[in-house]
Amino acid sequence: MDLTGIEAIDIHTHPQTEEFLAAMGARRRQMGEHFKSDRTPVSFAQQAELFREKSMLAVLCNSDDETISGVPPAPNDLIGEAAADHPDVFIPFAGIDPWKGEDAIAEIRRCHDKFAIKGIGELNPTRQKFYPNDERLYPIWEVCAELGLVVMFHIGYPGAGAGRPGGMGYKLDNIRPLHLDAMAADFPELNVIAAHPGWPFHHENIAACWHKANYWIDLSGFAPRYWPPEVIHYANSLIQDRVLFGTDWPVVGIDRWLDEFAEIDFKPHVRRKIMLENAARLLGFDQKALASS
């Protein structure tokens, strides 16, 4: 990927075509009510243009929780094809259901070979009802490490199930950072992204990121004005090399994220690391192109 002229990499966006909205099942309405936003279809071409006009690259995430929800996922092929159609914007990740075992592993290999995916995610331990450090799932992470794929996990407060009786059966314990920290300890060669600032477990999240060089944090899903002060303090200092720009689009709009980020007192060189340099390094893009842009 040529980074000439690229100003930022959004590490975390979700396709909004009808296929992906349908794959949300009951959460489509629940999430719409929780975030007070309409979930109306957006084509890949429209999404690409939103990021292209800002000189940004955007990771496309996918998810598969069929074992738990019974709702079939949107095929990863849609993401692979969108990335092929818009190679100047999109970076493909693939969604997998960790409970599908050998089939999940086969899907990872297929997407790697066919679409040159850069990562797996977003996995959601609450919604998919697993723990990242459950050793039954370790064969999956082994394959991700073997293929050099980044793996993204939702960490902290989940929108999924929020506001419903029993939270639709989802439990907050699954998305505590220390479960991911334990997995990252067992896979030092695997880069993991803790998606979102991690509230209300952000202290654990910061500690895991500071402690483990393969643990990254993306700043998506919460508008910057709601980031806990500790997240800003550490992102601006000790963990500045492993914090990533992400919107969780369409949950947080690009302009809103940028406007509110601009109002926070970040050091200029840290701003550039968060917006571009850290993700470029994580995804293995050519650093020379960065220096010349």
Ligand SMILES: [Zn+2]
């Ligand atoms: Zn997300």
